[in-house]
Amino acid sequence: MPHPFRAALVAALLCPAPLAAQDNPLVESSAWEELKALVPRGDTAVENAEVLLLDAPPRAVDPAFVPVHLTQPLGAPPIRALTVVIDENPAPVAAEITLGPAMLPLDMELRLRVNAYSNVRAIATTDKASVLAGRFVKASGGCAAPASKDLQALMAEMGRMRFQILSSEPEGTGMRHTAKLMLRHPNTTGFQRDQVTLLNIPAHFVDLLEVRQGDELLFRMTAGISISEDPVFQFRFLDNGADRITVHAEDTDGNVFDESFPLTGL
Template sequence: MTQPFIKLTLLAALLAGAAHAADPVPNPLTDSPTWDTLRVDVVGDAPIGDASAILTIDAPYRANDAATVPVHLTQSDPSVRISGATIVIDENPAPVAAVLGFSDAMSPLDFELRVRVNQYSNVRVIADTPEGPAMTGRFVKASGGCSAPASRDPEVALQGMGMMKLRSFTPEAQMSTARREAQIMVRHPNYSGLQRDQITQLFIPAHFIDHMEVWQGDELLFTMDGGISISENPVFRFSYADNGAPALTVRATDTEGNSFVQELRKAAEG
């Protein structure tokens, strides 16, 4: 390889890196006629502030899997109390994916969940703040998430329904602090009503977790009221202030009237 070619290659790499660093947020919210019709139903006539200064939303510009799109909420201004958040996916058949409630122990907010995205859409997070609702979000390119085939045969999926698992991600170096990072996984098919049985080709009726609570001892950490846009086998990763309780308790119900309660012992995985 000649020296001039090497220099040109290095220059191109440097220019590409500089251009990337200067880019604005790669997938900001876009204009949406759909949101214009949804807005009043979701938040009423109340003015909506800009949450981008207090809350950062990470979601892929182009999703690897439309049925499990990660949406990560990170609070960038801890001085503002965020007591809840509504996740809205404009172009989904049921746009309100989840309504979340957060206790003081969840502040500053660091929370991730996985959603279905049915077609190219804005994914909005409307935060509840003392000053009223404030919104930010990302535009996500994905399609078919709500009708994507389930990963398991319905009979097998229903057999394990309600099983839960807790993982802790707090490094040993941080174990002396009261802040913890955890992940809760819930086994549930969360059928959207738009998926077909791969054998009969009939639509599988909607059947999903509609309410969930996570507690540490007698202290509520967060709640989730969900719809068909929450992914199969829901996963929630979050940080919280540990009050010393030895376990997290998860209580959930689904649209078929089933109730699930499980106590998950805390454990550090370093």
């Protein structure tokens, strides 16, 4: 079923300004007590706002498109990988992300599906400790929410990408860019229903995304069903002098998508 308000909503979610701090801290979660031993570093991670922050709205406007903003304060110790977990989702691990040095200190936003009132958290490791950051988000039905438009229309555009530099600023002797990457993909979850047949639509989602600046890795993400339809990633990275950004993506049906974007003339 189409959702006419989503065009304006998506535009708002993709605003380059960071999310404002919210008064929605993590809450006690029996689901997390069961999960944390299964999530890398989950059973030893403690909240530390001097190392990692996560912002998300206290109440989702659209549970299928919840913006989550991961940042590190200036001077924070480097993190090389993190795991994003939504406690109450059917598949709680939303993404595992490996970070290249040009992505640090981390400043990255992604859009997630949130299926029920839940903590949304990120777990990461520095050289010295495991850290955790998160927010409690009030949402319902994100994994079963119908597509924003006809599934055949989504499939026809599948794999198309767009990369945009939103802003650039000097850092040391180089430049740090804020960029946005958009990938067209239905990212169905297996919990959505065909509005005509009323049968469940099979899960079909991007499960691998790799972004490089020249030969250098910016980030690599392995993902599950909790990444939104038509995934969008906004992130900051330090320019290493390479002239191209390359993107490689794979989905659960075996489709492979590759694209390259120029960085010259910035």
